[in-house]
Amino acid sequence: MRLNTDLEIANLISKFLKGSIEEEEKQQLYAWRKEQEANEELWRHLTDAEYMDEKLGQWDNQPASDKLWNQIAKKTTHHIHTRKSYPSIFTSKFALVAALLVIGLLISTWFHFHYQSYQILDKPIAIKSIENLSKESEEDNAVKLIMSNGTSLSLKENEQRIIIDDNGLQIAQLDRSLSYKDNHSLEQHAEAFNTLIVPRGKHYQLMLADGTKVWLNAASSIKYPTNFQGKERRVELQGEAYFEVAKDSKHPFIVNTGKSAIKVLGTSFNIKAYPDEQSDKTSLISGSVKISSRKSNKEIELKPGDEATVTLHAIEAGQGDLDAALAWRNKMFIFHNSTLDDLMQMLSREYNVDVVFARNEIKEYHFTGRIERYEKIEPILDIIGQTAKVRFKLQQNKVTVFPQ
Amino acid sequence: MDEYQLIISFINGDEKGFKMIFESYHRQLIYLAQGIIPYSTEIEDIVQEAFLKLWDRRENFAHLDAIKSFLYICVKNTCLNHLKHDKVSDKYRSRLDKFSDEQNVMLKMIEAEVLQDIHMAIKKLPLGCQKVVYYGYFKEMTNNEVANKLNVSVNTVKTQKMRALKGLKLILKDLPLGFVLFFIVDSI
Numbered sequence: 001m002r003l004n005t006d007l008e009i010a011n012l013i014s015k016f017l018k019g020s021i022e023e024e025e026k027q028q029l030y031a032w033r034k035e036q037e038a039n040e041e042l043w044r045h046l047t048d049a050e051y052m053d054e055k056l057g058q059w060d061n062q063p064a065s066d067k068l069w070n071q072i073a074k075k076t077t078h079h080i081h082t083r084k085s086y087p088s089i090f091t092s093k094f095a096l097v098a099a100l101l102v103i104g105l106l107i108s109t110w111f112h113f114h115y116q117s118y119q120i121l122d123k124p125i126a127i128k129s130i131e132n133l134s135k136e137s138e139e140d141n142a143v144k145l146i147m148s149n150g151t152s153l154s155l156k157e158n159e160q161r162i163i164i165d166d167n168g169l170q171i172a173q174l175d176r177s178l179s180y181k182d183n184h185s186l187e188q189h190a191e192a193f194n195t196l197i198v199p200r201g202k203h204y205q206l207m208l209a210d211g212t213k214v215w216l217n218a219a220s221s222i223k224y225p226t227n228f229q230g231k232e233r234r235v236e237l238q239g240e241a242y243f244e245v246a247k248d249s250k251h252p253f254i255v256n257t258g259k260s261a262i263k264v265l266g267t268s269f270n271i272k273a274y275p276d277e278q279s280d281k282t283s284l285i286s287g288s289v290k291i292s293s294r295k296s297n298k299e300i301e302l303k304p305g306d307e308a309t310v311t312l313h314a315i316e317a318g319q320g321d322l323d324a325a326l327a328w329r330n331k332m333f334i335f336h337n338s339t340l341d342d343l344m345q346m347l348s349r350e351y352n353v354d355v356v357f358a359r360n361e362i363k364e365y366h367f368t369g370r371i372e373r374y375e376k377i378e379p380i381l382d383i384i385g386q387t388a389k390v391r392f393k394l395q396q397n398k399v400t401v402f403p404q
Numbered sequence: 405m406d407e408y409q410l411i412i413s414f415i416n417g418d419e420k421g422f423k424m425i426f427e428s429y430h431r432q433l434i435y436l437a438q439g440i441i442p443y444s445t446e447i448e449d450i451v452q453e454a455f456l457k458l459w460d461r462r463e464n465f466a467h468l469d470a471i472k473s474f475l476y477i478c479v480k481n482t483c484l485n486h487l488k489h490d491k492v493s494d495k496y497r498s499r500l501d502k503f504s505d506e507q508n509v510m511l512k513m514i515e516a517e518v519l520q521d522i523h524m525a526i527k528k529l530p531l532g533c534q535k536v537v538y539y540g541y542f543k544e545m546t547n548n549e550v551a552n553k554l555n556v557s558v559n560t561v562k563t564q565k566m567r568a569l570k571g572l573k574l575i576l577k578d579l580p581l582g583f584v585l586f587f588i589v590d591s592i
Contacts, residue, residue: 006510007472010517017522042511046518055515059431059523068448069426076459077419160409174409175416181408205412 148192177205191225201352211246219349240272260310263290280310283325331373340365351377358402432516439512440483454478536564
């Protein structure tokens with residue numbers, strides 16, 4: 001179906017009617033008219049005052065439109081999502097790259113948890129303190145933007161505005177996203193940096209000045225230049241983010257985390273680099289990346305589908321489980337033989353709760369399964385409680401885990 | 405809202421973005437459906453279904469063009485299916501022949517797009533202007549007649565026409581000579 005060329009013809013006809021058509025476009029239009037009689041006939045209609053008058057007179061029917069909209073809205077935006085499946089194919093400008101996506105999931109709601117074993121290790125792992133980024137964000141737990149001059153701004157949801165910083169830079173804020181593209185900024189001599197802090201319980205999206213898109217998971221922060229100026233495009237990440245990097249082979253894109261440096265050209269990948277965890281994990285969806293550990297000089301290259309685990313001393317790469325790595329983007333949690341400790345840490349970040357274990361041993365219970373990301377934590381705790389030998393007590397923002 | 409912001413809003417499930425998309429496209433979709441199955445009472449349902457399908461897949465779309473194409477294809481296919489499954493009487497059979505040919509569907513779409521575009525262009529004019537455009541250009545009344553109809557002075561009508569020409573130049577066939585002169589004067 002030559003949809004695009006036909007919509008293009010419509011555009012030309014409109015331009016003609018509005019008197020803004022160019023000479024070359026007139027030729028295109030003329031050629032189209034001569035292709036077949038039916039085209040010429042349509043042309044005659046659309047340039048006829050009486051015909052247009054009749055059609056335009058009937059074009060608008062506000063009450064009918066409102067009624068139709070209300071029916072649609074009722075079934076969509078007004079509908080509380082108890083939908084069980086979320087399409088997870090992320091098309092974007094880089095559709096060619098995205099086409100290589102390994103993920104083609106349609107995730108169902110069923111959830112099964114079975115713990116493979118509950119092993120009591122000789123040395124129980126201590127409760128890890130979660131880097132509490134939300135401590136910096138005040139009581140209201142809002143997403144924060146820190147500008148180059150140090151001033152900090154709360155970004156509330158459902159807010160739409162243009163933020164103008166001290167350099168005259170325009171940043172577009174829309175709901176849960178921020179865009180630096182088309183920022184009409186003045187020429188700057190040095191790169192100015194902004195930092196976006198996403199506390200527990202929140203997610204955010206960012207579009208950098210070069211068109212790179214970043215989706216940030218809870219308890220994450222990213223520092224980035226408002227305009228890329230150097231030979232390299234560098235950002236610093238703490239936490240977890242999914243990147244779709246704009247292609248620019250002349251300027252490699254580099255993500256620095258506490259433990260690793262990830263160098264990419266134009267590609268989609270997920271990085272999990274929480275400072276309180278032992279290792280960073282990078283999963284590559286498409287394109288290619290080179291990963292190096294910050295402490296050692298060892299560097300490895302990933303191909304799509306691979307995953308690299310970086311600790312302070314070592315890098316390992318292998319076949320990745322993209323399903324699990326990207327579960328957060330699909331509003332799911334997926335576990336493969338994860339400990340209850342890991343699980344609770346994930347829930348802690350996602351739902352902004354503190355977790356306390358009544359007995360250390362139960363942290364080592366292992367779980368495999370997948371669960372939908374519900375709006376609140378209660379259903380998830382219910383489900384875990386039903387299947388595993390643990391129970392939970394939830395008081396305000398604190399979850400206590402007991403053995404049954 | 406520019407296209408990027410609109411798409412983000414829409415993908416995030418925001419009503420505002422979705423409503424703007426609805427506003428931009430639903431009339432063309434209704435027009436297309438009416439073109440293929442004018443006797444049907446299910447046109448609203450068909451268009452509604454297309455928007456619901458779009459909503460379900462909203463995360464897959466990065467451009468308005470893709471959204472527009474998707475909606476058109478949905479509506480077209482559903483309408484053609486209706487045509488095939490309805491009782492084959494003479495009028496339907498000839499319609500089926502007419503519209504199984506992609507070309508005619510395309511022509512309806514082109515027409516719909518143009519009508520929407522011109523409609524929006526007129527709507528952007530100030531209200532007084534719109535009325536003058538309607539009566540002066542489409543109804544082809546003289547300035548005096550328009551002045552009487554709208555209860556304003558002839559000067560006002562002339563001023564409004566000038567304004568309209570700045571915003572929207574309608575070049576339509578068979579306009580009385582006066583209008584042609586008007587255009588010529590304006591372009592000097």
